[in-house]
Amino acid sequence: MPALFLAPYMVFFVVFTVYPIVYGMFLAFTNYDLITESVQFVGWANFKAIFSPDNLFLLSLWNTVKYVVLGVPVFIVVGFIVALAMNSDIKGRTIFRAIFAAPYVVNVAAMSLMFVWIFDSRVGIINYYLTKLGLPPQDWLSYPWSALGVIIFVSLWWGLGGVYLPFLAGLQDIPHEYYEAAAIDGATPAQAFRYITIPLLKPTILFVTVTQVIAAFQVFGQVQLITGGGPANSTRVVLQHIYDTGFQYFQLGEASAMAWVLFLILLGLTIIQFRFIQQR
Amino acid sequence: MLKNLPKILLFLLLLIIAIVWAVPLVWSLSTSLKPNAMSMQYPIRWIPKPFTLENYIGVLTTNRSVKISVALVNSAYVAVITVVLVVVTSALAAYAFARLNFKGRNALFWISISTMFIPPQIMLVPRFLLVNRMGLLDNHLALILSAIASAFGVFYLRQFFASIPVELEEAARIDGCNRFQVFWKIVLPLAKPGLATLALFTFLGSWNDFMWPLIVINSQEKMTVPVALANFRGAFHAALEQGNIMAAAFLSSIIPIIIFILAQKAIVKNLSTSGLKG
Numbered sequence: 001m002p003a004l005f006l007a008p009y010m011v012f013f014v015v016f017t018v019y020p021i022v023y024g025m026f027l028a029f030t031n032y033d034l035i036t037e038s039v040q041f042v043g044w045a046n047f048k049a050i051f052s053p054d055n056l057f058l059l060s061l062w063n064t065v066k067y068v069v070l071g072v073p074v075f076i077v078v079g080f081i082v083a084l085a086m087n088s089d090i091k092g093r094t095i096f097r098a099i100f101a102a103p104y105v106v107n108v109a110a111m112s113l114m115f116v117w118i119f120d121s122r123v124g125i126i127n128y129y130l131t132k133l134g135l136p137p138q139d140w141l142s143y144p145w146s147a148l149g150v151i152i153f154v155s156l157w158w159g160l161g162g163v164y165l166p167f168l169a170g171l172q173d174i175p176h177e178y179y180e181a182a183a184i185d186g187a188t189p190a191q192a193f194r195y196i197t198i199p200l201l202k203p204t205i206l207f208v209t210v211t212q213v214i215a216a217f218q219v220f221g222q223v224q225l226i227t228g229g230g231p232a233n234s235t236r237v238v239l240q241h242i243y244d245t246g247f248q249y250f251q252l253g254e255a256s257a258m259a260w261v262l263f264l265i266l267l268g269l270t271i272i273q274f275r276f277i278q279q280r
Numbered sequence: 281m282l283k284n285l286p287k288i289l290l291f292l293l294l295l296i297i298a299i300v301w302a303v304p305l306v307w308s309l310s311t312s313l314k315p316n317a318m319s320m321q322y323p324i325r326w327i328p329k330p331f332t333l334e335n336y337i338g339v340l341t342t343n344r345s346v347k348i349s350v351a352l353v354n355s356a357y358v359a360v361i362t363v364v365l366v367v368v369t370s371a372l373a374a375y376a377f378a379r380l381n382f383k384g385r386n387a388l389f390w391i392s393i394s395t396m397f398i399p400p401q402i403m404l405v406p407r408f409l410l411v412n413r414m415g416l417l418d419n420h421l422a423l424i425l426s427a428i429a430s431a432f433g434v435f436y437l438r439q440f441f442a443s444i445p446v447e448l449e450e451a452a453r454i455d456g457c458n459r460f461q462v463f464w465k466i467v468l469p470l471a472k473p474g475l476a477t478l479a480l481f482t483f484l485g486s487w488n489d490f491m492w493p494l495i496v497i498n499s500q501e502k503m504t505v506p507v508a509l510a511n512f513r514g515a516f517h518a519a520l521e522q523g524n525i526m527a528a529a530f531l532s533s534i535i536p537i538i539i540f541i542l543a544q545k546a547i548v549k550n551l552s553t554s555g556l557k558g
Contacts, residue, residue, distance in 0.1 A: 001459055002382040009373035012429035017395050020406035027405060034412075078297070085294035088287055099298045102305060105536035107488040109509035110529035114308045116513075117522055123320050125307055157304065218399055221490045225510055239401055239491075246405050247495050259402045266399055 027256035034250050046257035057258055059233060060241035061265075067237065068216040071152040075212055076205075078156060079163025086164065087171045104161045108221030115154050116141075116226055144234035147227045151235060154222050159215070163208055170204030171197070206277040210270055217266055238262055312336070312526035319522045335527035339516075346515040348528045350501055351508035356535070358420050358504060359486040362427045366482045367475055370433030375463050377434065378441035379449065389438075396431045408495055422496045423504070427486060433478050440474035441467055480543050487536055505532045 028047070031040040050057040086096060103111070118124050119140040127137035140146050174197065182192045198205075220239040223229060229236030238258070246255030307326070311319045312335050314328040340349045376382075377389045407426055416422040444467055452462045468475070490506040497503055503511070509532055516524050 002376045002380040002385075004460075005372045005376035005380065005463075006388075008369040009429060009434060012369065012425065013392065013395075013431070016407065016410070016426045016429050017403070017431070020403040020410060021395070021398065023406040023409070024402050027409075032409070082294065082297060085290045085297075088290055090287070090291050090294065096294065096298055099302050101540070102537070103301070105484060105488075105540045106305075106533045107506045107509070107536070108490050109506040109512075110532045111304075113509060113512065113525055113529045114304050116518075117311065117526065118304060118307065123519065123522075125303075125324065128322070128324055157301065160301070214399065218401065221506075242401060242404070243491070243495070247408070252405050252409070256405045259399075259404065263399055263402050 024256050024259065027253055028260050029257075030253045032252040034252065042253065046253045047261070050254055050258050050261070056233060056236060056241055057238075057261075060236045060238045063233075063235055064217055064219070064237045067148065067151065067219060067235075068213060070148070071155060072209070072212045072216050074152060075156055075159060075163050075216075076208060079160055079208070080167050082160065082164040083167035083171055086168055100164065101161050103158045106158070108158075109225060111154065111158060112222050112225035115150070115157075115222075119150055141227055142231055144231060147231060147235050151219070151223055151227060154226065155216070155219060158222070159212075162215075163212065166204055166208050167201070170201045174200050202277065206274065209277065210273050213269060213273065214266055217262065217269075308526045309530060312523055312530050314523055316521050316523040319526075320519070335523040336531065339524050339528045339531065342515075344515040345500055346503075346508050346511050347500070348505070348508060348512075348531055351503050351505045352531065352535075354420065354502060355487050355505040355532075358423050359483050362424050362486045363479050363482045365424065365428045366430045366433055367479050369428055370430050370437050370478065371468065371471075371475065372463075373434045374437035375441050375467060378438045379446075379467075380459070389434075392431045393435055396435065404491070404495065407492075411496060417496060418498045418502060420497075420502065423486070423489070423493055426492070427482075427489075430478075430482065433482070436478055437471065437474055440471045444470050476543065480539060483539060484536055 029041060029043060031042045031045070032038075033040075049055060082100065086093065090096075106114075119126055121127060121137060121139045121142070124140075126140070130137050138146055140150050178196050178200075179192055182196060187195070218239055219237055220243070223235055223237050224240055224243070227235040229240050239262075242255050242258045242262070245251045245258065310326055310328055313331055313333070314325075315330065315332055315334065318325070318328070342348075377385060411417060411422040411426065414422075416425070448466055448470075449462045452466050453459075457465070487504075488506060489504070490510070493504045493507045494510065497507060500508075500511075509528060512525055512528055516528075518525065
């Protein structure tokens with residue numbers, strides 16, 4: 001009887017999840033030729049190849065790290081501020097909620113088209129208002145740092161819901177009595193914030209940080225469609241490089257190796273974050 | 281909470297942020313409702329005058345290589361079929377994990393859960409090869425079949441089923457129902473909110489999926505919406521036909537937005553516990 005309930009899920013689980021995971025591990029050590037469908041075991045060759053200087057893998061890792069290190073703190077700070085504001089007694093909460101949740105339903109391609117238009121150097125609305133304010137219009141996508149900034153902003157716009165909502169839930173879970181007791185004892189709001197809010201939010205902060213870092217490492221769509229990895233490969237991220245290697249050049253073994261290196265990096269980072277935030 | 285901090289300050293800050301957040305969608309909508317030539321005129325007009333639907337009509341009836349109308353239909357039926365199959369398989373499995381006793385139940389469940397934490401790009405290449413060997417490249421089945429096994433769906437629904445009082449099921453069994461009838465008549469109706477939420481998220485996930493359809497679907501007439509949009513700037517001129525491009529972008533979001541509005545509460549509640557956007 002349990003078998004009948006489980007079977008449909010299990011069949012697809014084994015075929016489309018378990019098998020690919022295992023097979024992917026194996027593929028990283030092979031030279032799979034798509035045309036002849038032949039598999040050739042090559043040991044560590046793929047791993048050596050992707051770390052070599054003429055492969056863009058290290059560069060794309062570095063670009064991704066730049067994006068994560070600069071972007072995730074921005075996502076968390078902005079999300080936290082929004083959560084604080086939404087937690088207080090403000091009017092129009094439903095409208096605000098709708099505004100901040102709307103980006104979630106937009107797909108990455110539509111969003112990228114929108115922001116390419118907005119950041120256009122000649123006819124985009126941002127440069128339009130910049131010139132109106134007397135500031136110089138920017139060639140947003142033509143310079144490495146501004147291109148990175150655009151991607152961070154777009155990702156912030158798109159993913160705010162995923163940051164502020166967990167924080168809001170965490171804030172709402174803190175019992176009012178704690179703050180009341182603190183006020184009676186003469187604590188300032190700053191002290192209440194430091195000794196009540198932050199410690200009680202630690203699990204949420206950990207959760208949000210970990211999930212945002214993991215998600216940020218896997219950024220793809222908006223980079224592919226807004227900057228294309230440019231200018232001059234300065235915004236080329238890991239997933240983009242994996243996509244190119246595996247599905248434009250069909251170096252499937254190398255792409256598999258890259259995916260596994262990325263996975264190990266994420267695993268290590270997650271463990272580090274758990275340790276670090278637990279201790280603070 | 282921050283009682284002495286002027287609430288006005290916080291509200292103003294929120295207002296500024298909200299305006300920044302709303303501008304992209306509002307401006308894009310405005311562009312889509314203006315004639316193409318007008319979108320490049322100075323000074324900028326926020327409210328389209330003349331207001332026109334020609335961009336939407338143009339994009340839906342176009343003869344060019346990218347047809348958003350076809351993509352919308354593709355995305356719709358892939359999403360609907362995926363949702364039905366995901367909810368059915370997840371519900372059945374979740375019930376087994378929640379209520380049926382069998383050897384290795386916990387181990388199997390934890391194995392399933394653990395795969396939720398594995399980044400999907402590990403499976404890109406092997407799944408591609410698998411789908412290729414099945415002869416399903418450039419076939420919508422590749423999208424549907426690979427999405428059916430939802431570890432998250434099983435995890436999520438199991439919580440729901442576990443919270444339904446066992447007494448209700450036991451009463452039904454005493455009355456002569458077999459397991460499946462209990463599942464069908466008692467448990468499922470009580471779990472409707474959970475089923476609806478899962479359906480919602482699965483729909484959005486399927487509709488908005490970009491990388492996998494990009495890899496697997498090659499022909500124009502099979503493309504789902506995000507992939508079609510990715511090719512849009514090739515078919516429509518960026519500077520001269522921005523109105524059309526924005527219209528297509530909006531068309532792609534209308535169905536998700538409608539679904540979202542219909543179930544806003546469910547989404548807000550669920551995002552607060554999972555919150556991911558790549």
